Amino acid sequence: MDITLSGLTLLHQPDDIIEIRSIDPKPVISGYFRADSPAIAHEIARYPNRTFYQTMNPVKSACYAREQHERLVERPRETTSDNDIVGYQWILIDADPVRPSGVSASKNEKEAARRVAGMAMKKLMAMGFSEPVVADSGNGYHLLFKIHAGTEERQVLSDFLSVLDMWFSTDAVKIDTAVFNPARITKLYGTVARKGASTLERPHRQSSIIRRPADVKETPMALVRNIAGEKQKAVPTSENPRLRSSNAFNLDQFLSDYGIQVIQKVPISSGMKYQLAECPFDPSHKHGDAAVFAYSNGSFGFHCFHSSCASYHWHEFREKVDPDAYVNSPRTGSQSLAQPAQRGSDVSPAPQPGNSAGPRMLDFAEIPNYDRSKIIVVRSRFQALDNRIGGFNRGEMSVWSGGNASGKSTLVSQIGLAAVTEGCKVAMFSGEMTASRVREWVLLQAAGPDFVMQDPLSPNHFCLKPGIEQKLDAMLTGKLSIYDNDFGTDWERVTNTIYDWVRKNGASVVIIDNLMALDIPTGTNDKYDMQSRIAKRFSAMAKELNVHVHFICHPRKTEAFLRKGDISGTADLTNVADNVFMVHRVNADFMMRYKTVYPKLVIDQDVSTVIEIMKNRDLGVVDEIIKLYFDRRSRTLSDVKGLPPQHAWTEKMEQITMQDFTVVDNAELPAEWR
Numbered sequence: 001m002d003i004t005l006s007g008l009t010l011l012h013q014p015d016d017i018i019e020i021r022s023i024d025p026k027p028v029i030s031g032y033f034r035a036d037s038p039a040i041a042h043e044i045a046r047y048p049n050r051t052f053y054q055t056m057n058p059v060k061s062a063c064y065a066r067e068q069h070e071r072l073v074e075r076p077r078e079t080t081s082d083n084d085i086v087g088y089q090w091i092l093i094d095a096d097p098v099r100p101s102g103v104s105a106s107k108n109e110k111e112a113a114r115r116v117a118g119m120a121m122k123k124l125m126a127m128g129f130s131e132p133v134v135a136d137s138g139n140g141y142h143l144l145f146k147i148h149a150g151t152e153e154r155q156v157l158s159d160f161l162s163v164l165d166m167w168f169s170t171d172a173v174k175i176d177t178a179v180f181n182p183a184r185i186t187k188l189y190g191t192v193a194r195k196g197a198s199t200l201e202r203p204h205r206q207s208s209i210i211r212r213p214a215d216v217k218e219t220p221m222a223l224v225r226n227i228a229g230e231k232q233k234a235v236p237t238s239e240n241p242r243l244r245s246s247n248a249f250n251l252d253q254f255l256s257d258y259g260i261q262v263i264q265k266v267p268i269s270s271g272m273k274y275q276l277a278e279c280p281f282d283p284s285h286k287h288g289d290a291a292v293f294a295y296s297n298g299s300f301g302f303h304c305f306h307s308s309c310a311s312y313h314w315h316e317f318r319e320k321v322d323p324d325a326y327v328n329s330p331r332t333g334s335q336s337l338a339q340p341a342q343r344g345s346d347v348s349p350a351p352q353p354g355n356s357a358g359p360r361m362l363d364f365a366e367i368p369n370y371d372r373s374k375i376i377v378v379r380s381r382f383q384a385l386d387n388r389i390g391g392f393n394r395g396e397m398s399v400w401s402g403g404n405a406s407g408k409s410t411l412v413s414q415i416g417l418a419a420v421t422e423g424c425k426v427a428m429f430s431g432e433m434t435a436s437r438v439r440e441w442v443l444l445q446a447a448g449p450d451f452v453m454q455d456p457l458s459p460n461h462f463c464l465k466p467g468i469e470q471k472l473d474a475m476l477t478g479k480l481s482i483y484d485n486d487f488g489t490d491w492e493r494v495t496n497t498i499y500d501w502v503r504k505n506g507a508s509v510v511i512i513d514n515l516m517a518l519d520i521p522t523g524t525n526d527k528y529d530m531q532s533r534i535a536k537r538f539s540a541m542a543k544e545l546n547v548h549v550h551f552i553c554h555p556r557k558t559e560a561f562l563r564k565g566d567i568s569g570t571a572d573l574t575n576v577a578d579n580v581f582m583v584h585r586v587n588a589d590f591m592m593r594y595k596t597v598y599p600k601l602v603i604d605q606d607v608s609t610v611i612e613i614m615k616n617r618d619l620g621v622v623d624e625i626i627k628l629y630f631d632r633r634s635r636t637l638s639d640v641k642g643l644p645p646q647h648a649w650t651e652k653m654e655q656i657t658m659q660d661f662t663v664v665d666n667a668e669l670p671a672e673w674r
């Protein structure tokens with residue numbers, strides 16, 4: 001009996017302790033081995049008709065001393081439990097075809113699993129995941145993403161798999177949501193999967209690793225947490241009964257009333273998925289790319305696979321389908337009815353219910369609850385920042401300040417690009433650069449480090465790789481507009497032009513770079529009074545148009561460790577802002593001074609820039625530091641070292657040409673894991 005084991009030293013360090021186990025039929029058989037131990041093949045050859053499994057994550061070395069040391073033992077006293085695991089090194093995504101229990105998959109069932117696994121792989125890589133190891137499990141397909149995480153991350157991994165189940169499971173293939181625990185075992189690739197009897201239609205098949213990256217790279221946990229976080233986002237958007245009439249919301253009825261065509265209903269672990277024939281935001285998103293979810297806890301969700309729809313959740317979906325859905329709630333009440341062309345300003349101070357015209361007092365019980373599910377958030381895609389402040393709420397204003405060359409413009413324009421990636425439209429004013437210079441800058445940032453190269457004509461300069469510009473134009477056209485400075489920078493003209501564009505195009509983000517570059521009429525005798533008026537005007541624009549305004553303001557002085565009081569203008573500027581951020585460049589000066597304010601903060605030497613959160617009205621976050629790393633070539637910042645921002649996601653998508661997996665030619669594999 002010759003068994004070819006595949007990938008033991010790919011999945012494990014040679015001297016890692018692993019457990020090999022067989023569970024079916026009884027009795028259980030188990031052994032602890034070093035991953036490179038020749039005894040493994042030798043021992044399992046004693047049980048030629050059984051399927052074997054292996055632990056995926058490193059086992060504590062103490063377990064190696066159990067009775068089944070370097071040999072297989074029947075009915076062992078102990079096998080590996082979660083407490084026996086050092087930490088996570090793999091996330092297993094198991095796409096398994098739905099079939100009667102205890103039988104092997106048919107050819108068609110297995111093919112369906114290949115499509116689901118391929119889709120998951122493409123989507124995750126487009127979101128920045130490193131290339132996984134792909135395995136044929138015999139009946140379905142496994143994706144193994146390399147990570148580095150402590151066992152305390154089990155909830156994150158559990159949520160992550162639930163979200164993948166929501167996104168990718170079909171009626172024929174499920175993403176297994178149970179495989180998140182640290183001691184989880186997977187196939188010992190190379191052994192034969194033997195479910196039921198082997199028939200022509202449902203044969204036993206040998207499991208194997210079929211595709212592996214040239215270089216196995218870790219996926220940063222920040223990306224895994226990003227996706228896991230979608231679970232929380234999806235769940236709390238329940239239709240608040242206090243804001244609706246007494247009848248419970250009926251999703252089937254709602255979809256049929258508004259002519260939303262459902263191609264299939266798919267049971268998922270957290271409820272039911274309704275795959276839509278067409279995405280309501282873009283009819284070219286077809287074939288179930290967009291889906292609505294009815295969760296077992298009574299709440300609802302929406303997700304579309306396309307990046308342009310990434311920021312749309314249940315609230316946006318419902319309002320898109322039924323523009324009046326939220327108009328009659330007390331919070332938006334009279335204002336929205338009076339101005340039906342505008343979005344209800346859900347987050348502005350509540351207009352009172354009823355129709356009384358004058359000021360009045362609200363009795364406590366009639367005040368509607370603050371409905372957090374209605375706040376529309378635009379994420380910065382800096383996970384560390386989004387985690388702290390929950391993203392940028394529409395209807396609010398952020399003030400950004402920082403010394404010369406601190407990187408505040410770079411940072412804010414990147415946040416604008418992140419908004420585009422999230423599916424938002426962005427209006428931008430850049431007073432100190434011509435539109436063409438801004439364009440050059442934005443293109444480099446949008447391309448990211450992988451798609452820029454040294455300019456052959458001027459070695460200190462970076463330019464786009466050939467063919468990239470057209471792709472970025474396609475991504476940004478209609479999404480990002482820049483004020484044309486040729487018409488001057490008179491503050492009222494700039495404001496009115498942006499105002500009109502936002503209203504006409506339904507933008508969600510406005511960037512004003514910067515206050516000092518806005519011309520104030522000559523003869524204005526109180527400059528601070530004028531600046532305070534401008535700030536209030538932008539804050540009002542944020543509320544009225546339901547956009548988030550990023551407003552860059554220079555500090556009055558540029559030396560010393562800048563504090564909130566150093567931001568130009570009167571205190572009105574920071575009072576009226578919902579968020580205030582100070583951007584610091586990490587230079588010798590900063591390293592000398594920051595300990596006076598943050599004595600416990602540790603800044604490692606690769607950090608180039610920090611964001612100091614000085615005010616966050618919504619969640620009350622203050623005095624928090626976000627560390628960022630700068631890539632000089634593409635002028636991008638990243639909160640995960642070495643991970644470029646994923647703006648040019650379409651490029652990433654195109655790079656994955658895998659049809660969806662082709663079997664690795666064994667001759668190309670290193671001998672040790674052939």
Ligand SMILES: [Zn+2]
Pocket residue numbers: 279280281282285290304305306308309
């Ligand atoms: Zn869509």
